[in-house]
Amino acid sequence: xxxxxxxKSALAEREGVPQPTTLNLKVVEGLKKxxxxxxxxxxxxxxxxxxxxxxxxxxxxxxxxxxxxxxxQAKQIxxxxxPHANKSIRVGITGVPGVGKSTFIExxxxxLISKGKKVAVLTVDxxxxxxxxxxxxxxxxxxxxxxEPNAFIRPSASGDTLGGVARxxxxxxxxxxxxxxxxxxxxxxxxxxxxxAVHSMTDFFLLLKLAGAGDELQGIKRxxxxxxxxxxxxxADGDNLKAAKMAKNEFNRALxxxxxxxxxxxxxxxxxxxxxxxxxxxxxxxxxxxxxTVKGNGYFQYKRKEQNKFWLMQTIxxxxxSEFYANPSVKVELEKQLKAIDENKTTPFAAAEILLNxx
Amino acid sequence: xxxxxxxKSALAEREGVPQPTTLNLKVVEGLKKxxxxxxxxxxxxxxxxxxxxxxxxxxxxxxxxxxxxxxxQAKQIxxxxxPHANKSIRVGITGVPGVGKSTFIExxxxxLISKGKKVAVLTVDxxxxxxxxxxxxxxxxxxxxxxEPNAFIRPSASGDTLGGVARxxxxxxxxxxxxxxxxxxxxxxxxxxxxxAVHSMTDFFLLLKLAGAGDELQGIKRxxxxxxxxxxxxxADGDNLKAAKMAKNEFNRALxxxxxxxxxxxxxxxxxxxxxxxxxxxxxxxxxxxxxTVKGNGYFQYKRKEQNKFWLMQTIxxxxxSEFYANPSVKVELEKQLKAIDENKTTPFAAAEILLNxx
Numbered sequence: 049x050x051x052x053x054x055x056k057s058a059l060a061e062r063e064g065v066p067q068p069t070t071l072n073l074k075v076v077e078g079l080k081k082x083x084x085x086x087x088x089x090x091x092x093x094x095x096x097x098x099x100x101x102x103x104x105x106x107x108x109x110x111x112x113x114x115x116x117x118x119x120x121q122a123k124q125i126x127x128x129x130x131p132h133a134n135k136s137i138r139v140g141i142t143g144v145p146g147v148g149k150s151t152f153i154e155x156x157x158x159x160l161i162s163k164g165k166k167v168a169v170l171t172v173d174x175x176x177x178x179x180x181x182x183x184x185x186x187x188x189x190x191x192x193x194x195x196e197p198n199a200f201i202r203p204s205a206s207g208d209t210l211g212g213v214a215r216x217x218x219x220x221x222x223x224x225x226x227x228x229x230x231x232x233x234x235x236x237x238x239x240x241x242x243x244x245a246v247h248s249m250t251d252f253f254l255l256l257k258l259a260g261a262g263d264e265l266q267g268i269k270r271x272x273x274x275x276x277x278x279x280x281x282x283x284a285d286g287d288n289l290k291a292a293k294m295a296k297n298e299f300n301r302a303l304x305x306x307x308x309x310x311x312x313x314x315x316x317x318x319x320x321x322x323x324x325x326x327x328x329x330x331x332x333x334x335x336x337x338x339x340x341t342v343k344g345n346g347y348f349q350y351k352r353k354e355q356n357k358f359w360l361m362q363t364i365x366x367x368x369x370s371e372f373y374a375n376p377s378v379k380v381e382l383e384k385q386l387k388a389i390d391e392n393k394t395t396p397f398a399a400a401e402i403l404l405n406x407x
Numbered sequence: 408x409x410x411x412x413x414x415k416s417a418l419a420e421r422e423g424v425p426q427p428t429t430l431n432l433k434v435v436e437g438l439k440k441x442x443x444x445x446x447x448x449x450x451x452x453x454x455x456x457x458x459x460x461x462x463x464x465x466x467x468x469x470x471x472x473x474x475x476x477x478x479x480q481a482k483q484i485x486x487x488x489x490p491h492a493n494k495s496i497r498v499g500i501t502g503v504p505g506v507g508k509s510t511f512i513e514x515x516x517x518x519l520i521s522k523g524k525k526v527a528v529l530t531v532d533x534x535x536x537x538x539x540x541x542x543x544x545x546x547x548x549x550x551x552x553x554x555e556p557n558a559f560i561r562p563s564a565s566g567d568t569l570g571g572v573a574r575x576x577x578x579x580x581x582x583x584x585x586x587x588x589x590x591x592x593x594x595x596x597x598x599x600x601x602x603x604a605v606h607s608m609t610d611f612f613l614l615l616k617l618a619g620a621g622d623e624l625q626g627i628k629r630x631x632x633x634x635x636x637x638x639x640x641x642x643a644d645g646d647n648l649k650a651a652k653m654a655k656n657e658f659n660r661a662l663x664x665x666x667x668x669x670x671x672x673x674x675x676x677x678x679x680x681x682x683x684x685x686x687x688x689x690x691x692x693x694x695x696x697x698x699x700t701v702k703g704n705g706y707f708q709y710k711r712k713e714q715n716k717f718w719l720m721q722t723i724x725x726x727x728x729s730e731f732y733a734n735p736s737v738k739v740e741l742e743k744q745l746k747a748i749d750e751n752k753t754t755p756f757a758a759a760e761i762l763l764n765x766x
Binding site for chain 1 (some may be wrong): 482
């Protein structure tokens with residue numbers, strides 16, 4: 049917690065470092081330049097609609113900024129982008145560290161670009177503000193994709209809460225779509241509820257796995273299997289291939305046992321080796337089939353509208369809660385009431401009443 | 408919805424009935440008597456602690472009443488009961504209509520009573536206010552249990568919302584425990600989120616099923632399997648026995664595929680015939696083993712505390728929401744903003760901001 053507090057500002061964590069590295073100097077320089085030379089809302093919007101990645105990047109920085117002026121500018125840009133947004137497909141990708149997410153996105157992204165797509169890669173990583181680094185912070189992990197003119201890679205916004213990070217990513221999606229990106233890949237490392245957040249902002253949810261030794265399903269977080277539209281077992285090559293095939297069977301069997309999806313889509317397990325570019329085309333085929341299915345039966349449009357309503361309610365409710373719990377007298381009383389509940393001296397309902405009267 | 412509104416008061420639904428039935432006359436008489444002769448808080452509390460079912464019943468009526476005076480009395484009684492509560496085991500029972508819940512509870516309850524237990528049967532049924540009847544309304548469905556002096560059967564409180572019904576049931580649990588009931592069975596028919604509500608107020612969650620034809624798992628609501636501590640296949644007798652045994656295997660296989668439970672308990676599938684009193688003792692054995700396990704590893708105490716905190720937060724948050732959305736200007740603006748979202752003219756976040764400014 050103490051560490052978390054210290055890192056609340058992106059600059060604060062560099063306090064006391066006597067010799068900043070070259071990279072840090074560059075960041076500071078870039079920030080200075082940005083602060084001096086932020087172009088007007090009009091020119092940024094024009095730039096985005098002209099598919100200028102520099103303008104897109106600067107506008108996203110406005111979304112991420114906590115300065116009120118920047119937030120107002122960001123709002124205007126988002127409004128200007130909205131009529132041009134919503135035309136992409138949005139794919140969420142999750143998997144534990146080490147599963148090969150970056151390698152997979154590099155391989156999958158390159159395939160999409162070879163098919164004439166424009167690919168934006170975003171992340172939802174609420175831990176980045178704590179660790180001081182993002183899972184995509186090191187862009188060199190996608191060293192080929194980053195060089196493609198039709199690819200845009202943007203690491204997670206830093207933020208104290210998942211809600212804040214998720215909001216920024218959702219707004220960034222709108223800007224990317226207005227800038228002509230037609231496939232948005234959103235990566236998450238799966239900290240806390242981040243998969244649920246990514247699931248609720250994407251059309252298709254892909255779970256990356258490795259073949260393990262035996263009981264594949266025990267290690268999976270509750271609810272993740274039910275969210276997945278496809279499970280992809282990575283590193284299915286060489287000595288791993290046999291175990292990967294067995295894992296595929298086990299996952300398919302498990303998927304079959306879940307209730308049917310509202311989308312009418314039956315999730316599939318696939319094998320790939322991202323490093324060797326094997327199985328990637330088959331994954332794209334499955335993803336394409338999914339979009340054919342859900343655009344055909346109307347679920348695609350329905351889900352996007354539901355997602356928007358969900359985010360509206362979510363935003364309202366989380367603000368109502370955070371304002372309530374931020375009240376200093378509520379904070380003091382909450383401690384007291386939780387203690388009374390622990391000691392069986394009150395009921396949750398009586399305690400709630402006392403707290404609500406402090407509003 | 409119109410029907411729902413009409414039935415907001417238990418008396419209102421009888422408006423315009425020219426000749427009330429004998430039953431209704433009795434209800435009205437009982438109500439009149441109750442209103443005239445409600446004993447004092449002190450005498451009700453004393454009665455409850457003396458295990459007097461009449462006092463218990465009258466106190467529950469105070470909990471269910473919407474009159475402010477009754478609510479204040481109920482609060483005092485609950486406070487007086489709290490030091491004597493929390494000593495029971497609480498078992499949630501769910502299953503679709505027709506699965507034999509009443510017969511099961513009759514059979515299971517009688518076994519418990521034969522073992523010296525005192526058994527209270529409650530329900531969470533938010534639909535009862537709409538249909539005008541409760542799943543336990545017809546007490547004769549448990550015609551033997553109802554005659555047992557150590558059994559107490561109380562149908563669901565009526566209420567417009569699940570939250571309201573669930574609160575009343577939770578408070579009723581406290582009163583029943585103070586009245587010496589050591590096993591609380593809470594039945595739900597599984598409308599909407601009622602299983603989740605019952606799961607969050609019980610220690611053990613039992614899912615009743617029938618053997619079907621083939622794919623048993625497709626009909627199960629999302630999340631229910633993960634909540635179950637045991638699945639019991641009822642009507643496992645005669646010609647049904649073979650299908651029931653096959654279903655048992657399929658459920659056990661499916662349960663095995665779920666992630667391990669926090670409680671350290673591995674859910675089991677069992678067979679029974681409630682009508683023939685077969686397999687009931689084995690179910691009690693499994694339930695007893697569960698309580699041995701979770702009381703041994705501390706999960707029992709931990710879960711109850713977590714449940715209390717959950718209900719505190721839940722109560723606060725649902726009130727914050729309901730007060731916000733009840734605001735007339737919020738209602739008007741919400742319609743507008745939802746339309747704007749549907750037409751892609753705003754983002755959920757911009758819409759939320761406008762709505763929150765109306766607070």
